[in-house]
Amino acid sequence: MEFHGQIDRRQQKTRLAIYRAFSSLLMEKSFAAITVQDIIDEANVGRSTFYSHFSTKEDLIDGLCKEIFSHVFSEPEGPGADHDFSHSRYNIDDELAHILYHLRSSSDLIIPMISSDCSEMFLRHYRTELAGIFSKDEDGTDDFWTFMLIGGFVETSRWYLSHVEMTPESAVEMFMEVYGRLLPDERS
Amino acid sequence: MEFHGQIDRRQQKTRLAIYRAFSSLLMEKSFAAITVQDIIDEANVGRSTFYSHFSTKEDLIDGLCKEIFSHVFSEPEGPGADHDFSHSRYNIDDELAHILYHLRSSSDLIIPMISSDCSEMFLRHYRTELAGIFSKDEDGTDDFWTFMLIGGFVETSRWYLSHVEMTPESAVEMFMEVYGRLLPDERS
DNA sequence: TGTGTTACTGAACAAAATGTTCATTAACTA
DNA sequence: TAGTTAATGAACATTTTGTTCAGTAACACA
Numbered sequence: 001m002e003f004h005g006q007i008d009r010r011q012q013k014t015r016l017a018i019y020r021a022f023s024s025l026l027m028e029k030s031f032a033a034i035t036v037q038d039i040i041d042e043a044n045v046g047r048s049t050f051y052s053h054f055s056t057k058e059d060l061i062d063g064l065c066k067e068i069f070s071h072v073f074s075e076p077e078g079p080g081a082d083h084d085f086s087h088s089r090y091n092i093d094d095e096l097a098h099i100l101y102h103l104r105s106s107s108d109l110i111i112p113m114i115s116s117d118c119s120e121m122f123l124r125h126y127r128t129e130l131a132g133i134f135s136k137d138e139d140g141t142d143d144f145w146t147f148m149l150i151g152g153f154v155e156t157s158r159w160y161l162s163h164v165e166m167t168p169e170s171a172v173e174m175f176m177e178v179y180g181r182l183l184p185d186e187r188s
Numbered sequence: 189m190e191f192h193g194q195i196d197r198r199q200q201k202t203r204l205a206i207y208r209a210f211s212s213l214l215m216e217k218s219f220a221a222i223t224v225q226d227i228i229d230e231a232n233v234g235r236s237t238f239y240s241h242f243s244t245k246e247d248l249i250d251g252l253c254k255e256i257f258s259h260v261f262s263e264p265e266g267p268g269a270d271h272d273f274s275h276s277r278y279n280i281d282d283e284l285a286h287i288l289y290h291l292r293s294s295s296d297l298i299i300p301m302i303s304s305d306c307s308e309m310f311l312r313h314y315r316t317e318l319a320g321i322f323s324k325d326e327d328g329t330d331d332f333w334t335f336m337l338i339g340g341f342v343e344t345s346r347w348y349l350s351h352v353e354m355t356p357e358s359a360v361e362m363f364m365e366v367y368g369r370l371l372p373d374e375r376s
Numbered sequence: 377t378g379t380g381t382t383a384c385t386g387a388a389c390a391a392a393a394t395g396t397t398c399a400t401t402a403a404c405t406a
Numbered sequence: 407t408a409g410t411t412a413a414t415g416a417a418c419a420t421t422t423t424g425t426t427c428a429g430t431a432a433c434a435c436a
Contacts, residue, residue, distance in 0.1 A: 032246050046385040051425075148343055152343070235414085379435090393420100400413105400419075404410080
């Protein structure tokens with residue numbers, strides 16, 4: 001076993017083809033109605049290839065969510081990216097805007113999911129990630145207000161994603177109008 | 189074709205057995221992992237019986253949701269029921285408490301659903317019903333604030349259902365602390 | 377550029393799940 | 407009680423799932 005500086009490009013290509021095929025299918029039929037065979041045909045990969053990457057449709061969603069959130073909840077980028085929030089990541093407004101910014105760049109994959117009967121699986125991942133931002137406690141034993149805060153930002157994100165005219169900043173501003181006073185540093 | 193004053197009790201019995209079996213299964217495995225055969229075995233009904241009632245697992249959920257919400261969003265009962273909100277249904281607080289009251293009486297069926305990978309199907313029904321209460325427009329073209337209001341009450345309901353110590357009134361009170369100023373009659 | 381490694385292929389297969397049919401039996405309504 | 411309707415369960419064709427494997431192509435790295 002040796003260290004790999006590079007991941008095999010064939011794997012990335014296959015996974016992306018499957019993710020895209022899945023999203024595409026989700027726009028025309030429900031998650032329940034999509035078969036593994038559908039995905040294989042749409043992605044144009046071999047049957048055994050699919051099963052060497054994912055054990056089930058649900059496992060596929062898990063992989064897709066991890067892929068998406070590895071981008072969304074990444075550490076701050078240095079200068080050079082086409083956006084720069086790195087100077088102000090400890091400002092909660094900017095951190096939330098940063099998240100929304102990344103969500104939109106993956107919206108081709110996200111919108112089909114949150115519009116379908118598998119939205120729960122995506123949102124469960126999203127909530128878990130958001131808990132890291134909104135929770136005071138580390139042990140996940142949150143109170144009602146934190147629960148509402150997370151739920152409120154999930155709703156804000158859903159609205160934002162389905163309204164192209166919204167900017168991350170305007171979405172966060174509207175979120176703050178409702179939830180600003182619930183934030184940990186605003187509370188007694 | 190004649191009018192039926194009574195619905196056949198055998199149908200009710202079968203449907204209830206299937207609903208209960210489904211809820212029970214949902215507590216031990218995911219919706220995706222549950223097969224029609226599982227439900228048939230657990231409910232102890234014949235294969236053809238299941239398919240004469242429901243075409244798919246998803247159809248089952250639809251039926252279950254309609255069943256639940258026909259109770260929750262029923263017209264006000266007259267005196268004689270073990271609760272009486274009928275004198276004050278035009279007070280929004282009481283109307284919301286009324287809903288939560290009914291949700292708890294069906295919590296055996298609801299909690300397994302909202303805790304699982306089919307929560308989306310239940311919540312979609314619930315949102316639709318809530319839109320009738322929170323929406324100003326009839327045509328479903330709601331604004332951000334109404335969207336958040338509905339989402340907020342869904343979250344409140346989820347919290348309430350998983351915390352047995354909460355009363356409908358205390359849940360509504362907490363909801364109002366966050367959302368009271370967003371209600372249509374409070375807005376400019 | 378060559379070499380050893382790894383991923384993809386696709387056909388073939390068994391197993392499981394789906395969805396339908398129908399003659400029979402049981403339960404219901406009126 | 408009579409007529410109607412629902413439940414049963416076995417049998418069946420079909421679809422979907424998940425695995426195997428020998429052959430082929432693409433890869434990383436030296």
